[in-house]
Amino acid sequence: xxIASRFLTRPDAAAVHVTLDGVRIAAQPxxxxxxxxxxxxxDPARHSATGAARTAFCMMGVCFDCLVEVDGRPNxxxxxxxxxxxxxxxxxxxxxxxxxxxxxx
Amino acid sequence: xxxxxxxxxxGAGPAGMAAAATAARAGAQVLLLDEQPRxxxxxxxxxxxxxxARTYLGKDYVAGKPLVDALDHPNITAEYGATVWxxxxxxxxxxxxxxxxxxxxAPHILLAGGAQERPVPFPxxxxxxxxxxxxxxxLMKTAGLLPRDAVLAGSGPLLYLIAAQMIDAGAPPRALxxxxxxxxMLRAAPQLPRALLxxxxxxxxxxxxxxxxxxxxxxxxxxxxxxAAMTEDGGIAFSFLAKxxxxxxxxxxxxxxxxxxxxxxxxxxxxxxxxxxxxxxxxQPAVDTWGRTDVPGIHVAGDGAxxxxxxxxxxxxxxxxxxxxxxxxxxxEDARNQKSxxxxxxxxxxxxxRPFLDTAYAPLAEFLSPPDAAIACRCEEVTAGxxxxxIQEGANGLRQVKTATRAGMGPCQGRMCDLTVRxxxxxxxxxxATPRARSPIKPIRLGELAALATQQETSA
Numbered sequence: 213x214x215i216a217s218r219f220l221t222r223p224d225a226a227a228v229h230v231t232l233d234g235v236r237i238a239a240q241p242x243x244x245x246x247x248x249x250x251x252x253x254x255d256p257a258r259h260s261a262t263g264a265a266r267t268a269f270c271m272m273g274v275c276f277d278c279l280v281e282v283d284g285r286p287n288x289x290x291x292x293x294x295x296x297x298x299x300x301x302x303x304x305x306x307x308x309x310x311x312x313x314x315x316x317x
Numbered sequence: 318x319x320x321x322x323x324x325x326x327x328g329a330g331p332a333g334m335a336a337a338a339t340a341a342r343a344g345a346q347v348l349l350l351d352e353q354p355r356x357x358x359x360x361x362x363x364x365x366x367x368x369x370a371r372t373y374l375g376k377d378y379v380a381g382k383p384l385v386d387a388l389d390h391p392n393i394t395a396e397y398g399a400t401v402w403x404x405x406x407x408x409x410x411x412x413x414x415x416x417x418x419x420x421x422x423a424p425h426i427l428l429a430g431g432a433q434e435r436p437v438p439f440p441x442x443x444x445x446x447x448x449x450x451x452x453x454x455x456l457m458k459t460a461g462l463l464p465r466d467a468v469l470a471g472s473g474p475l476l477y478l479i480a481a482q483m484i485d486a487g488a489p490p491r492a493l494x495x496x497x498x499x500x501x502m503l504r505a506a507p508q509l510p511r512a513l514l515x516x517x518x519x520x521x522x523x524x525x526x527x528x529x530x531x532x533x534x535x536x537x538x539x540x541x542x543x544x545a546a547m548t549e550d551g552g553i554a555f556s557f558l559a560k561x562x563x564x565x566x567x568x569x570x571x572x573x574x575x576x577x578x579x580x581x582x583x584x585x586x587x588x589x590x591x592x593x594x595x596x597x598x599x600x601q602p603a604v605d606t607w608g609r610t611d612v613p614g615i616h617v618a619g620d621g622a623x624x625x626x627x628x629x630x631x632x633x634x635x636x637x638x639x640x641x642x643x644x645x646x647x648x649x650e651d652a653r654n655q656k657s658x659x660x661x662x663x664x665x666x667x668x669x670x671r672p673f674l675d676t677a678y679a680p681l682a683e684f685l686s687p688p689d690a691a692i693a694c695r696c697e698e699v700t701a702g703x704x705x706x707x708i709q710e711g712a713n714g715l716r717q718v719k720t721a722t723r724a725g726m727g728p729c730q731g732r733m734c735d736l737t738v739r740x741x742x743x744x745x746x747x748x749x750a751t752p753r754a755r756s757p758i759k760p761i762r763l764g765e766l767a768a769l770a771t772q773q774e775t776s777a
Contacts (some may be wrong), residue, residue: 215445216569219456220488241467247460264698273400294354295666
């Protein structure tokens with residue numbers, strides 16, 4: 213399912229491009245990875261050990277629901293890291309992995 | 318032991334920033350650590366860079382700018398993106414940045430870690446599209462992201478503020494679902510005369526409510542029985558009862574709020590004595606009027622020592638700084654006491670409204686001890702029902718529930734479920750002790766730990 217962002221489209225600004233599961237998406241400078249993902253779509257950002265859909269939640273580093281693989285490193289708190297041009301993001305599925313990669317849908 | 322500063326302040330929110338400026342101006346060397354990329358805390362998040370943009374955030378938000386500016390002082394070294402994961406006697410702080418840990422020592426540590434939103438567990442609260450209202454406010458402040466056709470649900474002053482900010486930003490919520498009841502307002506009424514000391518805040522709150530009315534936002538009061546399900550298009554079907562009637566609202570994003578609670582992982586892991594407060598329904602560290610704790614060398618100030626809001630936090634931060642200056646020999650006892658007068662008055666004024674707010678907007682029992690189907694521990698996906706079953710099977714405290722169910726064993730280390738597990742235990746007649754917190758209080762990689770050990774050996 214493709215779900216539209218749950219947030220209003222922002223006025224255009226300079227863009228930073230990252231890839232999310234191989235798809236190029238635009239973010240704005242200063243966005244955290246979690247914010248960029250929420251702005252991009254309302255889709256799940258992660259699936260838990262039981263397969264439940266989750267997205268970033270507290271946005272302040274408390275809840276760890278925004279865990280995401282960043283440039284091959286798993287379990288990064290998406291709300292605590294800023295986007296950088298060319299960043300490679302992958303959504304995590306299942307139990308939190310010890311090593312990155314191999315989690316493509 | 319080599320000292321890196323006279324005082325290490327953990328947290329660059331209102332309390333930490335105010336304390337840093339006070340200490341630095343009096344000649345103390347300050348090391349200020351914050352996990353976020355810049356100063357401000359959650360309330361003044363990004364205030365230093367937003368400038369004239371995002372005016373919908375309001376005057377009280379911009380008021381945080383001077384606090385950030387005051388950090389530009391030669392005696393202050395500020396480190397951002399710095400995650401503290403251990404505080405130890407000495408005192409010593411171990412913190413991590415970009416995968417590397419370091420140790421900093423000082424004769425004094427001031428913990429100013431602030432608050433977190435109280436978890437609001439109900440069936441469906443883990444679904445994409447359900448978020449804490451404060452989290453959306455962070456998105457407004459840091460990314461200019463405005464929720465689309467949101468439903469705000471819960472209670473408390475922050476909920477009204479966020480609704481007003483959304484209206485001013487041109488993204489009004491489609492409905493405001495309030496959990497406070499006429500009974501809770503009546504219970505709070507005797508506190509109103511005292512709250513008049515904080516008349517400015519009361520007037521501000523009434524202004525928000527007027528704005529929400531004028532914008533024609535649908536309002537439901539006395540709401541309970543929260544439940545969220547996913548609709549076919551990925552939205553949220555939010556159902557609840559209001560005044561005995563069942564309602565359902567469909568929205569892309571449901572924003573909940575039941576107030577904030579002290580973030581105590583750091584202070585608990587530091588070994589400071591904590592207790593439960595019935596008024597604020599939270600754990601808080603025991604501190605004296607200067608923020609001193611029972612652990613020598615460690616003070617706590619601001620919302621992390623008990624919820625009082627940004628103004629109270631600034632005053633408390635300065636009071637702690639004055640006490641630390643006194644303990645460092647930079648200020649006599651008389652000078653400390655004299656200089657503290659304006660902040661004592663500010664603190665008294667700011668705290669005057671709390672008993673009213675804490676009573677009128679108390680969290681609903683259904684969020685303190687949620688129904689069986691609600692997930693309590695988001696990390697390990699443990700439901701309230703699982704926890705009740707473990708209690709029936711003999712678990713009689715937080716540690717036994719943890720062992721039986723894994724609640725609290727995920728990466729958030731209980732930050733999202735400690736209060737819920739406690740609430741369920743106490744509704745089952747138990748008297749749970751303060752939960753333990755242990756270092757590392759934020760997950761770090763083993764390699765980082767090993768590198769730190771090597772560094773320690775070489776320097777020893």
